[in-house]
Amino acid sequence: MVKVRPEMELAGSFGVDAGLCWIGDPCYIMGNDASHRVLSWKEYCDSLKTEGQHEKGYSAPLGYGIGMAVQTGYGDGEYDVYVRRTEDGRIAEISIMFIELDEIDEEWAESPYTTDE
DSSP, X not given: OEEEOTTOEEEXXXXXXXXEEEEEOGGGTSSTTOTTOOOOHHHHHHHHHHTTHHHHSEEOTTOTTTEEEEEOTTXXXXXXXXXXXXXXXXXXXXXXXXXXXSSOOGGGTTSSEEEOO
8 A cells, every 4th residue: 555745745647548658848749839849649659769768768759858758667557646835835846656666665765655554
């Protein structure tokens, strides 16, 4: 059982059917005036291959600073998104758990997740 640190707030969730999550500003890739517009799913998938997505588990397939593609653990599914806010309510951090870890070592001590023992 996984518990979330109390300062983290469930913001929602998103579904995955491609085994990856895109993190970036949509204005760079959507619309006719987008600076790095992707015209098709095939074009996007081809860019993943050139960036070594499968070897590393993450990449910047459309160029540095445009966005990140991150593999989603076991692939397809629905993933919860948590946020942590500043004192004035601005979002300071987001967190998404793709795989629940049974054992969390010292490296994960600062993770927004803790095990319920």
